[in-house]
Amino acid sequence: MNPAAAIRRTDPAARDWRRVLRMSLRALRRDIQAGELRVLALALLIAVASVAAVGLFTDRIQLAMERKASELLGADLVIAAPNPLQPVLSDAARQQGLQTAETLSFRSVVLAGEETQLAEVKAVGPGYPLRGGLRISAAPFAPDRLADAIPEPGTVWLDERLLQVLRIEVGAAVEVGARQLRVAAVLADEPDRGGDLFSIAPRLLMNLADIPSTALVQPGSRVDYRLLLAGTPAALDTFRSWAMPRLATGERVQGVREARAELRVALERAQRFLHLAALVSVILAGVGVAIAARRFAGRHWDSVAILRCMGATEALIVRLFTLELLLLATLAGVAGLLLGYVAQHGLSALLGTLVSSTQLPPPSWQPLLPALATGFITLLGFGLPPLLRLREVPPLRVLRRDLGPVNPRLLALYGPAVLATVALLVWQAGEWRLALYVCAGVAGTVLVLTVAAWGLVKSLSLLRGRVGVAWRFGLANIARRGPGSAVQVVALGLGLMALLLLTVVRTDLLTSWRDKLPADAPNHFLINIQPDERAGVQAFLHGHGLxxxxxxxxxxxxxxxxxxxxxxxxxxxxxxxxxxxxxxxxxxxxxxxxxxxxxxxxxxxxxxxxxxxxxxxxxxxxxxxxxxxxxxxxxxxxxxxxxxxxxxxxxxxxxxxxxxxxxxxxxxxxxxxxxxxxxxxHLPAGQKALLAELVRQYPAVTVLDVEALMGKVREIMDRVIAAVEYVFLFTLAAGLVVLYAAIQATQDERCFESAVLRTLGARRAVVRQSLLAEFATLGLLAGLLAAAAATLTGYGLAVQVFDFPYHGSPWIWLLGGGAGLLGVGLAGLLGVRPALAQSPWRALRER
Amino acid sequence: MPLDQAGPSATLTPVISVPSALDLDNCSAALPAPHPPIIQVEQLGKQVSSPEGPLVILADIGFAIARGECVAVIGASGSGKSTLLGLLAGLDTPSTGRVWLAGVDLNSLDEDGRALLRAQRVGFVFQSFQLLNGLTALENVMLPLELAGQSDARRQALELLERVGLKARARHYPTQLSGGEQQRVAIARAFAGNPDVLFADEPTGNLDHKTGQRIIDLLFALNREQGTTLVLVTHDPELAAYCDRVLELDEGRLRARSAAGARA
Known part of the structure; x- marks a missing residue:
């Protein structure tokens, strides 16, 4: 056996896990006390919290969807068509032992006195609903009960919203087309109500037998005919296979599985988007972790050299720091989960009611694991590589301080981070292509920012001959640290960009969108105008100055x-x-x-x-x-x-x-x-009465009030935007962490340099000025880059996604540059303040 | 605790062959010794590349140090003292030649092997103390004991702190201690785990004369008590005179053999 192997077998410290754990715990305690891990912990906390919040929230939505799925149809199987269904279908269903019920729905304006309102009218036949139940009450917001039948002929049930808009109570009469009907109850709930997300108009429920007398259903009218079926699964399967080949064009079968597929797809897309938004925070947090871990490692070179000198093996060093990191990830991860749990309540409050009128079911514990895993992956991918380099610290460093780890290969240092990013993206996006787009977007942004930052840093040297000593020193510092400064500018720029996107660009986009619609844009549609009514309707509109x-x-x-x-x-x-x-x-x-x-x-x-x-x-x-x-x-x-x-x-x-x-x-x-x-x-405000008159003259004509529709759409958009913004708050926080980490990264060096300057006789004010010059310049460069990047992003979103011209605001440059200049300048000064307060001797000795 | 009875060294002894017949002619500073030398150096050289071509830092160094001996390495700045110390302690690898430390050929070990050998056999005292600022005095002294896998690290460390007169300050951090106190903690740490060899690199370089004197007294007293081999690097001839023997380096070569000095 060779001597090295013999000795290695006797490495007692590395093999005794309890001892390694104890040493790691001590190191963790010490580093936490010394504030060494603050940025790392914060970045991890944000990463885990953002994924947990989104995960818990989407989990609640999914649970709500599953719970509702069986009642969504009001039946086990539905055949729907835009034309009257073939009578043979319901006859055959009944013969095969299935229960049946028919419904028919369309949109129409309902009148009550002077008030008009577009309503979703649903006419139902006996037996409806086959699954779930109708709930009604005697007055709006009064306790509701299960209805034992459908509305009697001649009566209707209105939902609370419709009653309110029409300013009537139960017992009043409403006009539906050519027919007057009495309101018999308040409709509190119905099983197959369309998704809350897309139902714009309030509901009126009536008896199918009253339809002919309304004269609303004409050839060419937009009507949704449905045959509801219920029975044993076997009978349903038999019927399904019998009916499928016999369906006429337009007739389609919907089972529970197909129900609300559209809403489900839309929600899944929204959830994926939220997940990706959360991931942007994770990646940004990862950048913070990488910067902080690099600094952390750099500050531990000396102690590792001493440990190595005293006989610690590479394996022990790796175990010590990996364990310390994992302990930290566990602590920060658990805190992140708690924060995420609190934060998901906010998301549910913003978006929950869009999905379900009742409260969302509580989340399961399932999403917590992926969130925690995200924290670990981020830490291992971004944080571990710089720490692993500690094992390369030569023990000779105790005698020669200039020795450090050998320069790493870029791949070794950033490969795991890239891998972790791609893995997280694919995992969350659920598909390669989307993940690839996001990856390319992030990589492209970073690349462009880096090149621009490098150019700016280089061009600073032109200024140096024209400024005073403090500024010259500050600018010289930036140029001397060329690549490091460029990285700092990029990191600061990313943080500021998140800030600008959330404030200026968002407002600009919304303003551009609103500006696009002129004040006299059409706000009402008339559809279903019959050929013989054409001249009359036109005359009516012209007669009223429309x-x-x-x-x-x-x-x-x-x-x-x-x-x-x-x-x-x-x-x-x-x-x-x-x-x-x-x-x-x-x-x-x-x-x-x-x-x-x-x-x-x-x-x-x-x-x-x-x-x-x-x-x-x-x-x-x-x-x-x-x-x-x-x-x-x-x-x-x-x-x-x-x-x-x-x-x-x-x-x-x-x-x-x-x-x-x-x-x-x-x-x-x-x-x-x-x-x-x-x-x-365009119907000017205050002329709604005209609509009532129009509908009375031409009952088959349908009025679509797009203003209400636009309002509803805008409300949905606002809420979705609010939810995205909410998730982006994590991005903002992660951006701030990156800012802080980037400033902190070179703090030690700056503290030492300012000590040298002061030893050489520089007054504190001069040192402060030179530091301010350096930080403010870095901040200004980062701010301007961030403004440029944010403007480009806004432009891309406007032109490519929303399809309208984008007029960027000049404020973005002022705000970006100003925020960078002041924010980074002041934050940087605050960071080195303790060093300035300390005696230069001490700063030099501690180095 | 004598190291020969400790677990780790017991596994070392049988597998490592000590150069049995020492070629004394090649050992420029060998003394007759009752035991095999604890440090044996043969034709040791170190060169590094520089912009002006290879730069020779050490060349053709050979000597042996007996167990329990106290040797000073002196020389002007840049003469290669620290480089030699690094090579002797296995902190660095030579370009040519060999070093046997406690009977083990350092060239036969990789970095981890050398680290373990240090953990078991070697202690250090540095000019700049090299205490870990985040650890208390006690924790600093415990560190080598823990690395060597000793179970009662805390008790041993406390005893050593008591021996250097700092038991009352065991829970203080290095920044709360004076330079002399810090170096006493470093000495306690160096002797923790009863090393066979103690390397001291300008141990008084950062201290005033009076404090330096106290530190030297302490170092030699402990050295005598524990029977440790001491290799002391210094540029101070007065300090070197405390040692049994002086090796003088001049531009990377051993210049003269000095007779044993008067030990204080």
Whole structure:
């Protein structure tokens, strides 16, 4: 056996775990007392808390969704269609031993005296609901009870909101289309109420038998017909396989699994986004951890050299520090979990009611483990590599202080951090592509910032000849520490960028968005205008000074073939494409393109082409369904095929709130098919009474109050933004930690240098000035870079995501530069204040 | 506790072959000794690369130090004293030649092996004390005992602190102690675990004369009590005169053999 091996076998300290643990605990206590671990702990705390908060919150949402899933349909199986269902379906279901009930829903304006309100009308037949129950009460907000039947013919149940808006009570009469009905109860809850997220209008529940007398359901009206089914799983399966091949176009089967798929997808996406937002904090915290761990390691070179000199092996050093780090991660992690638990209540308060009207179920403990794991991964990936280098500290350092660990390979130092980042991203994003985008985004930002910071740092030397001694020393310091200064500027810049994005850019984006809508943008739509009502409605609008209200024809048709290829929902992966192809399109015709339409490819038709089989397609739809210029589209319209060659692709500004169409034809093609007409107009505030009059004259016409809709959309947006902002608070905190870590990173060196300066006779004021010069310059550079990066991000978001022009505010430069200059300058000065207060002798001796 | 009876050294003895027949002609400073030498140096050299080509720091050094002997290494600044100390203690590796420490060829050990050998056999006293600022005086003294795997580290450390007259200050941190007190703690730490060899690098360099004198008295007294071999690096001829023997370095070479000095 060789002597080295023989000796290694006798390494008692490294093998005795209890002793290593004791030594690590002592080191941990000492380092905590000395404040060495503050930044590391804080960064970990933030990382764990942000992941825990988001994890716990999304867990609660998921639990709520699962709990509700069985009642979401009000049945076990539903067949839905935009047209009346084939009677054979319900007959067969009953024959096969299933319970059945029918419903029909649409939107309509409900009148009560002078008050009008767009409501979601649902007419239900006997037996409804088959699963779950209706709850009603005698007065708004009074205790509710389970209803034992559906509304009697001639009566309706209104939800509290509708009663309030119409300013009526139970017992009053409301007009629904041509029919007057009595309010018999307050509808407190119904099982298959649409998701709260998308239900804009309040609910009116009525008896199916009253529908004909309202005259609201006309050919071409938008109505959702449903057949509800319930029974044993075996009977349901039998029926399902019997019915599937017999379904007519438009009829689709929904089981509990398919129910609310849209909402589920939307929520999953939102959750993923929140997770990613939390991850940005984690990555930023990781940067803080890396900087802090580097400093921590640097400050332990001496003690490690002494330990090595006294006979500590590399293995022991590694174990000691790894254990200390793990102990710290456990402490900070548990604190982070507690903070995350508290913070998720905030998220639930912001977003919870969007999902469920009742309180969310309490979270499970499951999400805590991944959160804690995130803390450990961050620490190991970002913090361990610099600490592991401690084992390379040569024991000879006790005699020669210039010796340190050999310069590490970049890969060894940053490889684990990159790996940890990618692992966390893939884990949280759940897919490679999204993770890759985020990775590329982060890497690109850091790279650009680094190059810019390096350039700025280098260009500072031009200034040095023109400033006084203190400033010269400060600037010289920045240039001397070139790469280090650039890293500091980047780290400071990242922190400041998070701050600017949350304040200036967000406000700018919202302002730009609001500015885009002129004050007289249409706020009401009239749909379902019958051909014979067209002239009357137009006259009515003109008569009341509602100018510019152009009426557009609308013919419903289903896209069945593209060129020679038959298309159906199964041909598309994308849920939106599936939905689009399943639905009937609103086809229209026009002589000229509207102002808010822009031809992207191809050309508009000439007068000679009127009556020809050509069409113009909205570019988003074309992309979604794979339609190219020159393709021939075949639509099924009222049982006949209408074919058209795609002559142009259009870009449509949907949020102009004007009536717009996916597919337009020239005049002379669709005129002979059944059409309804649509228009939009701006109704000045205070003229709502006009609507009541209009609806009384034309009961089949549906008024869509988009102002309310926009308000609701805006409310949802605001809440989602608030939730994202809330999560970004963690990002902000992580950014501040990075700032602090970056300032602290070179503090020791600066303390020593200021001691040298003072020993050489520099007054304290001069030293302070030179430090202020250095920090303020670093801060200013970082602030300006952050402003540039934040502006670019805002621009990218506006143009690429929200699709509107972005006018960055000049304030961002002032705020970024100012915050950097003052914040970093003052924070830096505060950091070295103790050193300035200390005698220079002591500072020199402690080095 | 005599080290020969300690567990770790018991495993060392059988596997390590000590150069049995010492070639005294090659040992420029060898003395007749009752035991094999505790330190044996043969043709030791150290050179480093510099912008002007290889720079020779030490060349052709050879000597032996007997167990219990007290040897001073003197020389001007830059003569290679500290480099020699680093090589003797296994803190650094030579470019040429060999060092046997407690019978073990240091070249045969890797860095961890040398660390363990230090933990078991070697103590240090430095000019700049090299105490860990975050640890109390007691914890500093306990450290080598813990590294050597001793079970009653606390008791032994307290005894040593009592021996250097600092028991009352056991819970004080280095920054709360004077320079002389810090060096006394360092001495207590150096003797913790009964090392075979104690290396002292300018132990009084950072102290005033009077305090330095006290430290030297303490160092030699403990050395006598424990029968430790002492290798003392200094530029102070007065201090060197306390030792049995003086090795003088001049530009990286051993210059002369000095007779045993008057031991205080």
């Amino acid at each position: 100018e510019g209200a152009e009426l557009f024809p609308m013919v419903r048709g289903r896209l069945t073939m593209i060129n020679a290829r038959t298309v159906g929902p199964d041909d598309y992966e994308n849920p939106r494409a599936k939905r689009l192809i399943e639905r009937e399109f609103n086809l229209s015709w026009a002589e000229r393109p509207q102002e808010d339409n822009r031809i992207l490819a191809g050309r508009w038709w000439t007068v000679a082409e009127h009556g020809q089989g050509v069409a113009s397609v909205e570019e988003g739809l074309a992309k979604e369904l794979g339609i190219a210029l020159g393709d021939t589209l075949h639509f099924q319209v009222a049982g006949q095929t209408v074919s058209a060659r795609v002559l142009s692709l259009r870009k449509v500004e949907w949020d102009s709130f004007r009536a717009n169409f996916f597919v337009l034809f020239p005049p002379g093609v669709l005129e002979n098919y059944p059409a309804t007409w649509i228009t939009s107009f």
